[in-house]
Amino acid sequence: MKIAIIDYGAGNVKSVQFALNRLGFEGILSADPAFILNADKVIFPGVGAANAAMKKLRESGLDQIIPILKQPVLGICLGMQLLCNYSEEGNTDGLGIFDVAVKKFPADNKIPQMGWNTIHNLKSPLFDGISENEYVYLVHSFYAEKIENTIATTKYGLDYASALQKDNFFGVQFHPEKSGKTGEKILGNFLKIEL
Incomplete structure (x- = not known):
């Protein structure tokens, strides 16, 4: 299986590669549109x-490539947020896959949310074999609001979308590569998804 990890200088890619290796797969870091378009699976860490990351995507032309991908795509953390319409972080327009705004947590929340929290309302093959209220690892100050494409929620002062899915695009706010056995299972499920 050919797994492309999108290389745009804004990803914690080594931990993603190590997690894939533990599952018996190799993730290849690439900014080459032809390689990414022809991969079996694409991971967008x-x-x-947000504003600096979108600038890098535009400079490389990857902002034009990602929305036309037809294979399963998994956005992780900022990668998920960039798949949304807009982020309050730096007043940034995203790639517009998910019709939702990314907002800053209210001031009464401790920001960033950093550490382990639970996922609920699981609704996708991404979560096959994962129980409600499993713990995952998160580090973020901005969140996507719940919409009809929400496939998991997390509570941190408010309920927000900790995972989204539309067609072949999946996004997770948490870091599966840092979420122990639960995260490994979610990554494994993503690699099994056939469209």
């Missing part, structure tokens, strides 16, 4: 600020 992200750590950092």
Whole structure:
């Protein structure tokens, strides 16, 4: 299986590669549109600020490639947020896959949310074999609001979308590569998804 990890200088990609290796797969870091378009699965990681990350995607032309991908795509953390319409972080327009805004947690929340929290209302093959209220690892100050494409929620002061799915696009706010056996199972489920 050919797994492309989108390389745009804004991802914690080594931990994603190690997690794939533990599952017996190799993830290849690439910014080459032809390679990404022809991969069996695409992982779109992200750590950092939305506006800087979108700038890098535009400079490389990957902002034009990602929305036309037809194979299963998994956005992780900032990668998921960039698949949304808009982020309040840096007043940034995203890729518009998910019709939702990414907002900053209210001031009465401790920001960032950092550490382990639970996922609920699981609704996708991504979560096959995962129980309600399993713990996953999160680090973020911005969140996607719940919409009809929400496939998991998390409570942190408010309920928000911790996972989204539309067609071949999946997004998780948490870091499956840092979420122990639960995260490994979710990554494994993603690799099994056939469209």
